[in-house]
Amino acid sequence: MPVFMIDGPTVIEEMRRSKVDGKKPRRRKKPAPVGTIVDGVLDHIGIREHVERSATAACWAEVAGPYIANVTRTAGLKGGVLFIEVANAAWMNELNMRRRTLLDRLNVDRERGRIERLVFLQSDGGSIVKPLGDEKLRGDG
Numbered sequence: 349m350p351v352f353m354i355d356g357p358t359v360i361e362e363m364r365r366s367k368v369d370g371k372k373p374r375r376r377k378k379p380a381p382v383g384t385i386v387d388g389v390l391d392h393i394g395i396r397e398h399v400e401r402s403a404t405a406a407c408w409a410e411v412a413g414p415y416i417a418n419v420t421r422t423a424g425l426k427g428g429v430l431f432i433e434v435a436n437a438a439w440m441n442e443l444n445m446r447r448r449t450l451l452d453r454l455n456v457d458r459e460r461g462r463i464e465r466l467v468f469l470q471s472d473g474g475s476i477v478k479p480l481g482d483e484k485l486r487g488d489g
Contacts, residue, residue: 398425400461404454405430411453416443428464430454433471440468 390396405425409417419435420443434440443450447466455462 397461400458401425401428401430401463402461404458404461404463407454408432412450416450423469428462429467430463430465431467431469434468435471437470440470443468 387396390399402425405422408420408422408430412420416439419439421433423431423433425431432443434443443466447468451463451466454466
């Protein structure tokens with residue numbers, strides 16, 4: 349497994365060098381920030397873009413707002429395509445008309461992890477609708 353360093357040789361290289369020439373290992377200039385190391389690992393194993401897109405997709409409810417979030421849920425993410433499950437055909441039609449606006453709001457201020465396309469899928473009958481705060485549901489006297 350690779351060891352990531354920002355400046356200078358890795359710890360393993362330093363240990364090997366000290367065994368060969370008998371010298372003490374050189375001190376590193378400063379520790380690397382954990383975020384930088386994690387970024388390097390994500391890049392190295394090739395999943396950075398997927399992780400960034402997943403973070404973008406996780407913002408769906410916040411970006412969509414409470415009323416849309418109440419009748420939708422994220423159903424999946426494949427490549428740059430975010431699949432959104434919608435409660436019924438009327439809402440699916442409405443969201444298809446708002447697709448560009450919603451996509452722009454999802455991707456605002458994002459250099460990486462941008463969602464390229466939204467696909468709305470009608471729910472298979474499972475309940476998506478969640479009561480909002482103090483709203484009364486039909487039939488609740």
